[in-house]
Amino acid sequence: MKVLVIGSGGREHALAWKLLQSERVQSVFVAPGNGGTALQEGVRNLPLTEPAALADFAQAEKIALTVVGPEAPLAAGIVDLFRARGLRIFGPTQAAAQLESSKAFSKAFMQRHGIPTARAQTFTDAQQAHAYVDGQGAPIVIKADGLAAGKGVVVAMTLAEAHAAIDDMLGANALGVQHNADGARVVVEEFMAGEEASFIVIADGQQALALASSQDHKRVGDGDSGPNTGGMGAYSPAPVVTPNVHARVMHEIIQPTLAGMAREGMPFSGFLYAGLMIDAQGHPRTVEFNCRLGDPEAQVILMRLKSDLFEVLMHATEGQLAAVELQWDRRTALGVVMAAAGYPAAPRKGDAIVGAATVASEDLVVFHAGTALADGRLCTSGGRVLCVTALGDSVRLAQARAYEGVRAIGFAGAQWRSDIGHRALRH
Secondary structure, eight states: OEEEEEEOSHHHHHHHHHHTTSTTOOEEEEEEOOHHHHHSTTEEEOOOOOHHHHHHHHHHTTOSEEEEOSHHHHHTTHHHHHHHTTOOEESOOTTTTHHHHOHHHHHHHHHHTTOOBOOEEEESOHHHHHHHHHHHOSSEEEEESSBOTTOOEEEESSHHHHHHHHHIIIIIOTTOOBOBTTBOOEEEEEOOOSEEEEEEEEEESSOEEEOOOBEEOOEEETTTEEEEOSOSEEEESOTTSOHHHHHHHIIIIIHHHHHHHHHTTOOOEEEEEEEEEEOTTOOEEEEEEESSOOTTHHHHHHHHBOSOHHHHHHHHHTTOGGGOOOOBOSSEEEEEEEEOTTTTTSOOOOOBOBSTTTSOBTTEEEEESSEEEETTEEEEOSSEEEEEEEEESSHHHHHHHHHHHHHTOBOTTOBOOSOTTHHHHHO
16 A cells, blocks of 8 residues: 655654554655655655645555645645545545634634633734733733644733734734635633643544643743744653543543534544643643644654554544554653754754764654755754654653753754653653
8 A cells, every 4th residue: 555644744754654664554655755754764755745736646656545744735625625536535624624724713613512712702903902902911812813833822921912912913924824715813812721731633523533642842942931833842641631631621622523513514534633721620621723633742642652553544534433442552752852043933944964863763763854855965954853752661761762862963053942741750
C-alpha cells in the first residue's frame, strides 16, 4: 500500500514515520515534506501543495490512504475534493473544519450544544469590542476568527494589551490572520484559570477513539514566559487528565460535539483536538477545537502508540472505529522543540544543522519541522526547526534523555526551553 501525508511540519514527519511502521505500508509520500522526510528511508517528498494536483497524484499512484496534517488544506475543502473523486482521505470536510477555521462558528456551536467553554461574545466593530472589554476588565482573552497558525490568540493580562489586540485583529493584522468570507471578526472571552491539556481523538463521524493525553508548552520562554508560539515542547501522558477528567471530557465535550455536528449535517471524521482548561476542582472546559493532530503533541503521542496507525485510520474512514482498541507504551514521551534564531517574531533561515542524524536511537527520534536540504546540506527553513522526542520510564528520565539529544545537535542561534515537562513533575 502507498500512503500520502499532506503537510511539511513536525506533525507530518511523525505521521509518516508512524505510518511506515505498518506491515501493509510499502511507501509514504509527504507533500511537500521537509528535510527530515527527505532523508527518511521509505519516505519520498512530493513538491505539490495544490489540492487538484494532489488528487491527480493520488489517483495516478493508486494511493490507498491520504492523511491531512495541517489545518489550511482542510479549511480549503481538500477532503471534499478527494471524496468527490472516490479517493480515501482521513480528515474533516470543509464544513466540519469550521470548528477550527472559524472561532466564531466554534463558539456559537458550543453555546448551542451546551458544551462547557468560556463565556464569550463576537465582534466585527472595534468600538463595540473595546467597550465590551472595558466593561469586563482584565485578564481577558482576544481571539482572531480565522486561521492564524496557532498564533491568533492573545491572553491579555491588562486592558491595554486587550485593546491593542483588538486593533490589530480588526485592523493592521500583524498576526497575518486568514480572515473568513465575512471579514475580520474577534471573539472576546473570559479568562479561564487552571491547567491546560490537549485531548485528541480519532473520529469516524459517530464514534471517537481517544488518543493518549498530552500537554504542550505554548510560551517561548522558561516558566511559561514571553509570547505564545505554535508550541515549544510537549509530553504524554498529562497527569492532569485523571481517569475522572478523561471520562468527563468524553461525556461532556467529545460525544456532544460529534452528535451535534452529525445533527447539523456535517458529521466530523478526522483528528478532533479539544484544547482544555482544567480547574482546581477537575472541571474541564473547552478553550478551542482544532481539526488535526497538535504539533508538537503528535510527536509524543505517536512515539507512545503501539497500534498500527494505518489500520486504525483505515477503520476510521470506513466508520468502523468501534472495532478498534489502541495499545500504548506505558512510558512517558517528552519532546523539546529547537527553534530558529529570532523565533517567534522573525525566524532566521539557512543556518546549517549538525548532529541531527547521529543522536537517534530506539528511544529517541528527531522529528523535523522547519528544515530543508540545500545542496545536500541540512539547514533551517522555519521557526520551529526540530522536535527531539524521547521515551523514558518517568517524566524525569524522558526529559533527561530528550535534553541530552538537544545538546548534541547544533545550529547557529538555536533556542529551546529548558523546562519542558515542569508541570508533570509537580503532580
